[in-house]
Amino acid sequence: MIRDLFVQGAQMLLVLAVAPLVTGLARSLKARLLRRQGPPLLQPYRDLVRLLRKEATLAHNASWLFRATPYLVFSATWIAAALVPTFAAGMIFSWSADLIAIVALLGGARFFLALAGMDVGTAFGGIGTSREVMIASLAEPALIMIVFTVALIAGSTQLSTITTFMASPDVGLRVSLGLALIALIMVALAENARMPIDNPATHLELTMVHEAMVLEYSGRHLALIELAASLKLIVYMSLIACVFLPWGVASATGDRNALLLGAALYLGKLVACSIALGIFEVTIAKLRVFRAPDFIGAALMLGLLATLLRFVSEGL
Amino acid sequence: MASFEFASVMSLTASLASIAVLFSLCVLALAALRLKAASALIYLSCFVASAALLVSGATHLFRGSAPEALTLALGLPWLGAHFRLDALSSVFLVILNLGSASACVFAVGYGRHEHARGRVLPFFPVFLAAMNLVVLAADAFTFLVSWEFMSLSSWALVMAHHREPENAHAGYVYILMASLGTVALLLAFGVLAGATGAYDFASIRATPPAPLAAALVLALVLVGAGSKAGLAPLHVWLPLAHPAAPSHVSALMSGVMTKVAVYGFIRVMFDLIGAPQWWWGLVVLVAGGLTAVLGVLFALIQTDLKRVLAYSTIENIGFIFVGLGLALAFEANGLPAAAALAFTAALFHAFNHTLFKSLLFFGSGAVLNATGSRDMEKQGGLIHRMPVTAFAFLVGCAAISALPPLNGFASEWLTLQAILWSPQLEEWPLKILTPGVGGLLALSAALAGACFVRAFGVVFLGRPRSREAAEAREVDPWSLAAMGALAAMCLIVGLLPGFVIDALAPATQAAVGAQMSAQAEIPWLSIVPIAESRSSYNGLLVFAFIVSSMTIAALTIHWLASRALRRTPAWDCGFPDANPITQYGAGSVAQPIRRVFGDFVFRAVEHVEMPPPGSTAPARFRVEVRDRLWDALYKPISGFISYASEKLNYLQFLTIRSYLSFVFASLVILLLALALWPQ
Structure with a gap:
C-alpha cells in the first residue's frame, strides 16, 4: 500500500518536473532548425520561477472565477497527467478515472480557461475564447472516437489495461490503429495550441487563440497556466506513448529495476516526441483560423472511420 | 384484513x-x-x-x-x-x-x-x-x-x-x-387495444400486437411522445413555448x-x-443522435437566454433517446446486461437533466427578474451583482456540459460505455450506424460545453452591457434556496452515482429484464458498469484529487513564492476600450462555430451594410438563420392547408340548390360504394 502510493506520487512529481523541460526542448530545437540560437533548455523553469515571484496584477473588474481558474486548470491537468500511465501501468488510483474521464477532465480545464478569457470583458479575451471553443468542439469528439477505437481493440477504457494489452503480442498490425494514431497526433497538435492550428510563439494578437485567452493573466496565475499548458503537452505525449509505444512500461507492482528501466524509456519517448514535434512545427505553416476546422474535421473523420472499421470487422 | x-x-x-x-x-x-x-x-x-x-x-x-x-x-x-x-x-x-x-x-x-x-x-x-x-x-x-x-x-x-x-x-x-x-x-392506444378494445394496460400487456401493428405503434408513439419531448423534427414548438412561460x-x-x-x-x-424488434432500436437511436446535435447547434446561436436552455433540452432529450434506442436494440439481440446498462444510462440522464435544467431555468428567471430582459446582449458582469445566483448557475453549466465530477458526466459516461457494447449487435445497419451515433453524441457533448461557456460568459462575466445589468440586485432567499438545493444535488449525485444506479435497478429490471450489478457495495464507492478491468469511474476520488491538489498548489505558492496582488486597469494588449460593446457578445462568441456549421445546418446568411467612405451612416451587420426542417417540413404543410382552405372557401357561398345536389350526389356515391364493397 505504502509502496503503491509512493509509485503514484513519484509519477505525479515526475510529470510535474519534466513538463517544462519538454516544452523547452521543443522550443530550443525549433530555434536551432530555424538557424537561431534560441533560449537555453532550462529557460521555461526560469520563466516559471520569475513569474511565481512577481506580484499578480488583476483587472479592476476581475471576479473570483478569474482568480480560481489557474488553480483549477492546473489541478485538473495535473490529475489527468497523474492518471495516464507513464513509466508504469496499474497505479493504485488508475481505476478512479478511465480514458473518457481523463478526456473530460481536460475538457473541464478548458471550460474554465475559456470562461476566464471572458471574465475581464476585453475584446482579445473574447476572441480567444470563441476560437478555442470552436476548435475544442471538433477536437474533443475526435478524441472520443479515438478512445472508442482503442477501447474496442483492447476491450477496456481503462488506460492501464489498454497499455498492457497494447504491449502484448495479441495486438497485431491493424488499419484502425494506424488511423487512430494519425488522428490522435492531429488532435494533440490542435489541443496543445501547436502549429498548424495555433502558434505558441506568436504574440500577434489576431492570429493567436490560446495566448489571447490568457492575455490578462500575470504573475503566479500565469505561471500556473503555463505549467498547466506544459503538463497538457506531456499528457498527450504520454497518451501517444502508452497506447502506441507501450514497450517498457513496467507494472506498478513490479520490482525496482523494471520501474527504473520504465522511467528511463519514458524519458526517451518524451525526448523523441519533442524532437518530432519540433521538426514538424518548423516544416509546416500555420493555417488561417477558418481553415482549422478542416484540419480537425479530418481528424474527426479518421477517428470515425477507425471506429467504424472496428465495428465492421474484429480483425481490422 | x-x-x-x-x-x-x-x-x-x-x-x-x-x-x-x-x-x-x-x-x-x-x-x-x-x-x-x-x-x-x-x-x-x-x-x-x-x-x-x-x-x-x-x-x-x-x-x-x-x-x-x-x-x-x-x-x-x-x-x-x-x-x-x-x-x-x-x-x-x-x-x-x-x-x-x-x-x-x-x-x-x-x-x-x-x-x-x-x-x-x-x-x-x-x-x-x-x-x-x-x-x-x-x-x-x-x-x-x-x-x-x-x-x-x-x-x-x-x-x-x-x-x-x-x-x-x-x-x-x-x-x-x-x-x-x-x-x-x-391512435397508438387504439392499435394496441386491438379489435377487442380492452383499454386497461393489463389487457394490452397480455395481448402483444402483430409485427405490422407494432411498427405502426412505434411510429405513432414517436410522434406522440416524441413531439412532447422535443424529438427532431417535431421539436419546433418547444423553443417557442418553453421560454414564453x-x-x-x-x-x-x-x-x-x-x-x-x-x-x-x-x-x-x-x-x-x-418483445422489441432490432430495427426499432435503430430508428430511435438515429432520431436521438440527430436530435442531440441539432438541438445543441441551435442552442449555440440563440441570443435569448431561455431559448438557449430550451434548445439544450432538445439536445438532452436526444441523449436520453439514444440510451433508450440502444436498450431496445440490445434487448432485441438478447443482450440483457447491455440493455440494462443503456436503459439505466437513459433514466439516469433523465434524472440529471431534471436537476440541472430546472436549476438553469431558475437562474435565467433570476436574471430576468434582476435585469428585466432575457436578451443575452443586454447582460454581463452579473457575477459581481448576483454572486449566489452566478455560482449556482455555474454549477448547472458545468453539470450540463458533462464535466467531472458533476452528475451530467456520470450519465453521459454510462451512455458512452453502452455504445462500446454495440459491436456485439448482430445486424449490419446497427453495426454501421451506431459508431456514427456515438460520434454525434461526442460532438453534441463538446458543443454543449461551448454553448454553456458562451451562456455563462456572456451573461455573468465581463462588463455590464446595459444600465439594468449594471444595477442588478441579487434575488430573494426563496429563489436562492431552490437554486442552491439543486446545485448541491448536482454535486452529490455526481459524487455518489452508484446509489442512483442502484435506486434505478428495479425499474430497469421491470423494463428490460435485467439490472446492473449493485454499485453501492463496490469499494471506494466507484461505479463499475461491467467489470473493473473494463471500465470504472470514481467521482468522489476525482473530486478529492482536484480539491486537494488545488489546495496544495495554492498553499505552496502563497507560502514559498508570492501572494502580492494589485488591481489595475485591464491590459487588453494596450488597447482597452471603455465601451462595453467592444466585448465579445452572444453573437460574436458563437460566430466561429456558426461559420463552421453555417451552410449545412443553419443556412446562415450574413448581411453586411458598409457605408461608403465619408458617409456618417452606421455600418450594420445582420445574421439570418433559418431552420431547414421548418422550411422543408412545416412550410409545405401550412402552405397546403391555406391553399386548400382558400379553394374550399367557395363552398361556403352556394345556393340551396347546389347544396342539395351535393348532398344527393354524395348519398349516391356512398350507396354505390356500399353496394360495390367486396363482401
Whole structure:
C-alpha cells in the first residue's frame, strides 16, 4: 500500500518536473532548425520561477472565477497527467478515472480557461475564447472516437489495461490503429495550441487563440497556466506513448529495476516526441483560423472511420 | 384484513390523495386570488403536495414493494379509472416531484413579481397534478385524459403573458403540436387495444400486437411522445413555448414535462408492446443522435437566454433517446446486461437533466427578474451583482456540459460505455450506424460545453452591457434556496452515482429484464458498469484529487513564492476600450462555430451594410438563420392547408340548390360504394 502510493506520487512529481523541460526542448530545437540560437533548455523553469515571484496584477473588474481558474486548470491537468500511465501501468488510483474521464477532465480545464478569457470583458479575451471553443468542439469528439477505437481493440477504457494489452503480442498490425494514431497526433497538435492550428510563439494578437485567452493573466496565475499548458503537452505525449509505444512500461507492482528501466524509456519517448514535434512545427505553416476546422474535421473523420472499421470487422 | 389491504396500496393512495389536493388547490387559487398572500399560499401548498408525492414515490422505490393497483369508479363507466404504481412509475414520480418541489420553492419568491397572477396560479397546481396522473395511469383513457390535462394547463401557462406578441404565436404552435401528439397517442392506444378494445394496460400487456401493428405503434408513439419531448423534427414548438412561460413554469416544462413524455415512450415501448424488434432500436437511436446535435447547434446561436436552455433540452432529450434506442436494440439481440446498462444510462440522464435544467431555468428567471430582459446582449458582469445566483448557475453549466465530477458526466459516461457494447449487435445497419451515433453524441457533448461557456460568459462575466445589468440586485432567499438545493444535488449525485444506479435497478429490471450489478457495495464507492478491468469511474476520488491538489498548489505558492496582488486597469494588449460593446457578445462568441456549421445546418446568411467612405451612416451587420426542417417540413404543410382552405372557401357561398345536389350526389356515391364493397 505504502509502496503503491509512493509509485503514484513519484509519477505525479515526475510529470510535474519534466513538463517544462519538454516544452523547452521543443522550443530550443525549433530555434536551432530555424538557424537561431534560441533560449537555453532550462529557460521555461526560469520563466516559471520569475513569474511565481512577481506580484499578480488583476483587472479592476476581475471576479473570483478569474482568480480560481489557474488553480483549477492546473489541478485538473495535473490529475489527468497523474492518471495516464507513464513509466508504469496499474497505479493504485488508475481505476478512479478511465480514458473518457481523463478526456473530460481536460475538457473541464478548458471550460474554465475559456470562461476566464471572458471574465475581464476585453475584446482579445473574447476572441480567444470563441476560437478555442470552436476548435475544442471538433477536437474533443475526435478524441472520443479515438478512445472508442482503442477501447474496442483492447476491450477496456481503462488506460492501464489498454497499455498492457497494447504491449502484448495479441495486438497485431491493424488499419484502425494506424488511423487512430494519425488522428490522435492531429488532435494533440490542435489541443496543445501547436502549429498548424495555433502558434505558441506568436504574440500577434489576431492570429493567436490560446495566448489571447490568457492575455490578462500575470504573475503566479500565469505561471500556473503555463505549467498547466506544459503538463497538457506531456499528457498527450504520454497518451501517444502508452497506447502506441507501450514497450517498457513496467507494472506498478513490479520490482525496482523494471520501474527504473520504465522511467528511463519514458524519458526517451518524451525526448523523441519533442524532437518530432519540433521538426514538424518548423516544416509546416500555420493555417488561417477558418481553415482549422478542416484540419480537425479530418481528424474527426479518421477517428470515425477507425471506429467504424472496428465495428465492421474484429480483425481490422 | 382491511388495514392489510390498505398497507399494500399505501403509496398509491397517498399519491392519489396528494393529486386530489393539487386539483382542489386550483379552486382555492381562484377563490383566494385577491389575497395578497395568495401566491405564497398556493406555491407552499403545492410544495407540500409535491413533497408528499416525492416521499410516496421514494418509499415505494426504496422498499422494493410489489406494484400497487387501484381502480376508481371514474371516467368511462365500463372501464373505470385504473391506477398503478410500479417501479418505473415510482422512479418518474421521484424525478417529477423533485423538479416540482424545487419549482414551488423558487416560485414563492419569483411569483411575487408576477403581474398576471390570475393566469398563473389556478393552472399551476393542475399542471402538477396532471403530470403526476400520467405517470400513475394504468389505462389508456386515464392516460390520455391526464396527458391532455397536462397539455392544456401548460398551454394556459404559456399564454399567461399573452399580450407579448411572440407568446401568442408560441401558444398557437404549441397547441397545434400538442393536439397532433395526443391524436397520435390516441391512435397508438387504439392499435394496441386491438379489435377487442380492452383499454386497461393489463389487457394490452397480455395481448402483444402483430409485427405490422407494432411498427405502426412505434411510429405513432414517436410522434406522440416524441413531439412532447422535443424529438427532431417535431421539436419546433418547444423553443417557442418553453421560454414564453413564467420561468418556474419553463423549468417545469423543460425539466419535468419532457420526462413525462419520456415516461410515455418507455411505458409503451418497454412495457405494453412486448418483445422489441432490432430495427426499432435503430430508428430511435438515429432520431436521438440527430436530435442531440441539432438541438445543441441551435442552442449555440440563440441570443435569448431561455431559448438557449430550451434548445439544450432538445439536445438532452436526444441523449436520453439514444440510451433508450440502444436498450431496445440490445434487448432485441438478447443482450440483457447491455440493455440494462443503456436503459439505466437513459433514466439516469433523465434524472440529471431534471436537476440541472430546472436549476438553469431558475437562474435565467433570476436574471430576468434582476435585469428585466432575457436578451443575452443586454447582460454581463452579473457575477459581481448576483454572486449566489452566478455560482449556482455555474454549477448547472458545468453539470450540463458533462464535466467531472458533476452528475451530467456520470450519465453521459454510462451512455458512452453502452455504445462500446454495440459491436456485439448482430445486424449490419446497427453495426454501421451506431459508431456514427456515438460520434454525434461526442460532438453534441463538446458543443454543449461551448454553448454553456458562451451562456455563462456572456451573461455573468465581463462588463455590464446595459444600465439594468449594471444595477442588478441579487434575488430573494426563496429563489436562492431552490437554486442552491439543486446545485448541491448536482454535486452529490455526481459524487455518489452508484446509489442512483442502484435506486434505478428495479425499474430497469421491470423494463428490460435485467439490472446492473449493485454499485453501492463496490469499494471506494466507484461505479463499475461491467467489470473493473473494463471500465470504472470514481467521482468522489476525482473530486478529492482536484480539491486537494488545488489546495496544495495554492498553499505552496502563497507560502514559498508570492501572494502580492494589485488591481489595475485591464491590459487588453494596450488597447482597452471603455465601451462595453467592444466585448465579445452572444453573437460574436458563437460566430466561429456558426461559420463552421453555417451552410449545412443553419443556412446562415450574413448581411453586411458598409457605408461608403465619408458617409456618417452606421455600418450594420445582420445574421439570418433559418431552420431547414421548418422550411422543408412545416412550410409545405401550412402552405397546403391555406391553399386548400382558400379553394374550399367557395363552398361556403352556394345556393340551396347546389347544396342539395351535393348532398344527393354524395348519398349516391356512398350507396354505390356500399353496394360495390367486396363482401
